[in-house]
Amino acid sequence: MRDSNDFRREVERQRPYLIRYATLQLRNPDAVEDVVQETLLAALAGASGFAQRSNLRTWLTGILKHKIVDTIRRAAREPAFSPGDDEGGDEFDALFRENGHWVEHPGAWQDPDAALEQKRFFEVLERCLEKLPARTARVFTMREHLGSDTAEICKELGITQNHCFVMLYRARMALQQCLGANWFDR
Amino acid sequence: MSLTCKEVARLVSEGLDRELPVEKQALLRAHYAICRGCSNLRDRMAFLRRAMRNLKDAGGADGD
Numbered sequence: 001m002r003d004s005n006d007f008r009r010e011v012e013r014q015r016p017y018l019i020r021y022a023t024l025q026l027r028n029p030d031a032v033e034d035v036v037q038e039t040l041l042a043a044l045a046g047a048s049g050f051a052q053r054s055n056l057r058t059w060l061t062g063i064l065k066h067k068i069v070d071t072i073r074r075a076a077r078e079p080a081f082s083p084g085d086d087e088g089g090d091e092f093d094a095l096f097r098e099n100g101h102w103v104e105h106p107g108a109w110q111d112p113d114a115a116l117e118q119k120r121f122f123e124v125l126e127r128c129l130e131k132l133p134a135r136t137a138r139v140f141t142m143r144e145h146l147g148s149d150t151a152e153i154c155k156e157l158g159i160t161q162n163h164c165f166v167m168l169y170r171a172r173m174a175l176q177q178c179l180g181a182n183w184f185d186r
Numbered sequence: 187m188s189l190t191c192k193e194v195a196r197l198v199s200e201g202l203d204r205e206l207p208v209e210k211q212a213l214l215r216a217h218y219a220i221c222r223g224c225s226n227l228r229d230r231m232a233f234l235r236r237a238m239r240n241l242k243d244a245g246g247a248d249g250d
Contacts, residue, residue, distance in 0.1 A: 021242070061242070093192070100190025105223025112233040116240050125237055143203065144238035150203045169199040176230040179237075 004047070011043050014060050021061060024126060025068050025141045027134060031075075035067045042067075065146055072138050073156045090166075092173045106176070109184040121183060128178035132171055139164060140171035189213050194224045198231055 018039060022032040042063050043050070050059050097103055115121040129137055139157065142148045148156075154164045189197070194217050197210060206214070218225045 024241070092195070096190070096192040096195075100192040102191045102223045106226040106230060108222075108226045109230060109233065112229075113236070116237060121237075122241060125241060141238075144235060145241060165196075165200050165203055168203055169196050172199050172202075172231050172234055173195065175234055176227070179234070180230075 007047055008044060010056060011040055014057055018060060018064050022064060022068060026071060031071055035071050038067050039064045124182050128175050132174055136167050136171045139167045143168055189217050191224055195227055198228045202235060
């Protein structure tokens with residue numbers, strides 16, 4: 001029988017990790033603080049749902065993901081996003097000539113998977129994610145990091161499927177450029 | 187009808203989010219065969235997905 005104070009301490013010890021995780025999806029520090037706090041409270045209230053200590057972080061991250069999705073869903077309904085996030089002309093059109101061909105071909109990256117072994121690479125990736133417009137970043141991380149499918153994202157954010165595809169396209173174009181400039185093509 | 191690189195770029199991304207119609211897939215394959223830039227973009231976007239799936243491990247695991 002686990003002492004409840006021990007459990008509380010163990011859970012509390014995961015706070016920095018959870019904050020870091022939530023910060024990737026929600027930039028607003030207040031929103032991060034709220035979502036992590038809610039997660040810790042939910043965890044303490046639902047301690048009996050947690051069976052194996054070895055998976056504490058995984059268990060907490062699972063709760064956190066749900067809280068993050070709730071927060072994103074709420075935020076999407078508020079008109080708080082800056083205009084220009086996903087409206088207007090496409091900045092990536094400039095990569096192509098009038099006839100639709102590349103101005104400059106994207107080059108090949110040498111052995112990109114070797115980067116997945118390097119902690120520094122993920123720091124660069126995180127910085128690239130931070131540079132995306134907030135709403136684009138949310139859609140992209142819901143899709144690629146939280147693993148939601150596009151239909152689900154569109155529904156939750158109340159946007160059309162086509163709009164979703166466009167935002168994901170912009171996110172991927174921006175990220176591949178950013179990773180090129182800051183990692184692979186340096 | 188063949189595709190321009192600009193159209194291919196959008197389809198590469200869209201193909202990661204839903205299954206493209208067979209005829210679009212065929213047009214993409216034909217385009218990759220003759221366009222290094224677009225095949226490189228396809229490889230970059232596929233890599234980006236792998237990187238995002240591995241991102242959660244970057245937070246300095248503390249031995250769980």
